[in-house]
Amino acid sequence: MNKSITVLGFETSCDETAVAVVRVENGVPHLLAQKIYTQYDEHFDYGGVVPEIASRAHLERLPTLTRDVLAETHMTLQDFDGIAAAIGPGLVGGLLMGSTYAKTLAMAAGKPFVAVNHLAGHALSPLLAENVPEFPYLLLLVSGGHCQLVRVDGVNQYETLGSTFDDAAGECLDKTARILGLNPASGALLEKLAMDGDANAIDLPTPNVAGLDFSFSGLKSQILRIVRAEEAPSERFKANVAAATQAMVSRHICEKAALALQQTGLKTLVAAGGVAANKLIRTELTDVATAAGAQVAFPPIALCTDNAAMIALAGALQFTEETNDLAVTVRPRWPLDDSAHTTTEKVNI
Ligand code: KG4
Ligand code: ZN
Numbered sequence: 001m002n003k004s005i006t007v008l009g010f011e012t013s014c015d016e017t018a019v020a021v022v023r024v025e026n027g028v029p030h031l032l033a034q035k036i037y038t039q040y041d042e043h044f045d046y047g048g049v050v051p052e053i054a055s056r057a058h059l060e061r062l063p064t065l066t067r068d069v070l071a072e073t074h075m076t077l078q079d080f081d082g083i084a085a086a087i088g089p090g091l092v093g094g095l096l097m098g099s100t101y102a103k104t105l106a107m108a109a110g111k112p113f114v115a116v117n118h119l120a121g122h123a124l125s126p127l128l129a130e131n132v133p134e135f136p137y138l139l140l141l142v143s144g145g146h147c148q149l150v151r152v153d154g155v156n157q158y159e160t161l162g163s164t165f166d167d168a169a170g171e172c173l174d175k176t177a178r179i180l181g182l183n184p185a186s187g188a189l190l191e192k193l194a195m196d197g198d199a200n201a202i203d204l205p206t207p208n209v210a211g212l213d214f215s216f217s218g219l220k221s222q223i224l225r226i227v228r229a230e231e232a233p234s235e236r237f238k239a240n241v242a243a244a245t246q247a248m249v250s251r252h253i254c255e256k257a258a259l260a261l262q263q264t265g266l267k268t269l270v271a272a273g274g275v276a277a278n279k280l281i282r283t284e285l286t287d288v289a290t291a292a293g294a295q296v297a298f299p300p301i302a303l304c305t306d307n308a309a310m311i312a313l314a315g316a317l318q319f320t321e322e323t324n325d326l327a328v329t330v331r332p333r334w335p336l337d338d339s340a341h342t343t344t345e346k347v348n349i
Contacts, residue, residue: 005319006032008069008080008105009312010062012098013090013118014145015039015049017061018308019069021080022128024316029127031309033072035065040184047178055093062101077109082323084114084315086121088331089145095330103326114315115325119336121310122272123152124317125299128309133297138266140257140285141336143273143306144170144187147214147253149260150336152270155317158337161260162212169249169275172216176245179227180238190242191278197236197243202226204248212260219248250281254288261292268295277304 004025011018020034039057043049070076077083085102087095099115106113123139126132135157139150147164167175173187182189205222209215223245230237257269269289275281276298289296303309 005081005316006079007114007312007316007319008066008077008083008102009116009308009315010083010085010098010102011118011121011306011308011311012058012062012094013086013088014094014306015043015054015057016306017058017065017098018306018311019062019065020308020312021069021073021075022309022312022316024313029313029316031128031313033069034307034309035068036307037061037065044184047183049091051091051093054091055097058094058097059101062097066105077105077111080109080111082106082112082114082315082319083109084116084311086118086311087115087325087328088118088334090118090332092330092332095332099330106326112319112324113326114319114323115328116311116314116318117334117336118306118311119146119334120156120158120318121314123150123158123336124155124314125272125303125307125310126270126297127317128303128313129297129299131297133268133270133295136266137268137270137297138257138260138264138294140253140269140271140276141273142169142253142271142275142281144168144174146273147216148336149212149256151264151266155314156339160335160337161264162214162256164214164216165209166215166217167220169214169216169253170273172220172249173245173275175220176223176241179224180233180241187275187278191246191280193239194242194246194280195239197239197241199240199243199247201240202244204244206248207252212256212263214252214256216249216252219245219252246278246280249275250278250284253281254284257285258288258292261288261294266294268297270297272299272304274305277301
């Protein structure tokens, strides 16, 4: 039987406001349209995301982004099977803006609302790649807020194998970018700067944590000390620090990914989240997978950082005839392997 599910999805958990349409046809996902607004200017002067400002910016942008996505796809709200939004984890204000907006549209159109875990979006985002991974796979989720190894057996089937004791990989890259004067603090700018640097010119400590967990705080503190000790940091010095940081972050996550492949025997490695956009990290993870006799898959670069395509996709994949999560509220802290949200309450309006 031909089965097609089309979902309008919203992402507002941090500083990206995004709206997308995804159709899953006979199990094959297609991204039909997406609009993303990144709030650089709003937070520029503060050196980090200001939750209150982020919430207001989401609310200002949601209507126009939605209108643009509908115009591009020539669709109306009636054309969707469901309307999905990330309800956690993330900043409570932003989550409330996106999910309340999505619920309102769903109620106005008489369509079901689908509550999506932002991390499930990242976990499933490689299914939007050309080279689609098959379940089960080992997920390395590396973003600004998370650093985890997860066994993914299917949609809503996640088992966390390891996570960070302190900072996330992206946080370490962002803090380094900031102390090097890159603003907005961003791993993408650090990657660019690292291209002119020599990773061996700066001596950084290798994080030492047992098992499948991570730690980046010692590395971050040492980078801070090295940069502060340099009286007049030259461009060459900054590039070297960027290259050494990127190399050490890559080394730490590659070491853990290799161990997880060995321990689980899984034959597919998938990396997702903003840090998975990094070219060195992609290359080194590919080498790790090859050495373990495993396949490797990544989302398209544009779908590594926060986006609504992954939310619409997760919404479409978890969608059933019974779905309607109108009664579900936001969960600013929501581990990927806690499936309590899937309790669906019927709300008749
Ligand atoms: O997935 P994401 O947009 O947000 C979270 O869910 O946290 O990830 C953002 C993180 C930031 O820390 C950013 O610096 C990092 O991803 N990032 C990168 C690159 N692009 C974004 N890190 C390394 N190389 C990149 N090209
Ligand atoms: Zn994210």
